[in-house]
Amino acid sequence: MGVVEEGPVRISAGQVFTCPCCGLPQDRVPTLEQDWVLLEPGVDVLAHLVPAEHRWIVLSDGRVTVYGVCPPDAQQRCRVEHRLACAGQELPDLWPWLTAMREENARRSEREANTWAEGRAAAAGRGGVAGRRGIGGVPTENDTPLVTLSMREAAYHLPEAPDAPAQLVAATTDALVDVLGEDIRRQVIVTLVGVPDGRTGVAGTPA
Structure with a gap:
């Protein structure tokens, strides 16, 4: 879920780090799972605007965790994971079920086109x-x-x-x-x- 896999480069004291992919400063925040995640600094949005597995909310002790309520509360806000906005990384598959449906539709479309062409040729x-x-x-x-x-x-x-x-x-x-x-x-x-x-x-x- 976007947990930092490669150690980012620290550029100052505190919890601000440089993203190794795009070079921009990001907030490096500890997670509830004893890991770290890069978040866009100073940005929080309504949770329903962010894909379900990327809704990071801040806990009382400063750590973050993925917001698990679905559908989200209308007023709930969350931090934006930098991986979703990083210009140096490929956007992850945010909707796997929709991607699978698109791929299946592409295969069906190709099969039907081939069937139509074969029928016309025959x-x-x-x-x-x-x-x-x-x-x-x-x-x-x-x-x-x-x-x-x-x-x-x-x-x-x-x-x-x-x-x-x-x-x-x-x-x-x-x-x-x-x-x-x-x-x-x-x-x-x-x-x-x-x-x-x-x-x-x-x-x-x-x-």
Whole structure:
């Protein structure tokens, strides 16, 4: 609970010491457990503003102990442990149960993202989301090859190839049939996408 583990450097008489991590003077106060703890000098706050295991209260003999009443009394004040405010130390895990919940949520989020991605990939491999395909007006789960060709719009209008779109559709379909078999010809869907001038770039430069 923030008890000093390494001996701080004494800089003057009394109970003021330098924090070995940040170099700032702090109050080094004995605890009820026969140990010492560094506390922010001259600072006390309402106990409910401080995490439960770090609410140090001053006893009548000058020693301090962790305030164990929960929920704390509305008027109870406590000293601030320097470890919580030290610029040279990593902030301790003040809410372990909340940290555990955040970590579990992160794992769940990753699992769900992977499941969603795998589902999308599987659906894409089947030619679409299950139940959303049909042939001749009849729903089907048969594999449906989907091909999208994207190139500049001008390429579809070359004078030397006036029927370029039709040739591309036919050639692409024939290529799929050569690999997958004649049975899939009637199911092949080919989409030609034309990209307008100025909508592409190479190495960061419009082309």
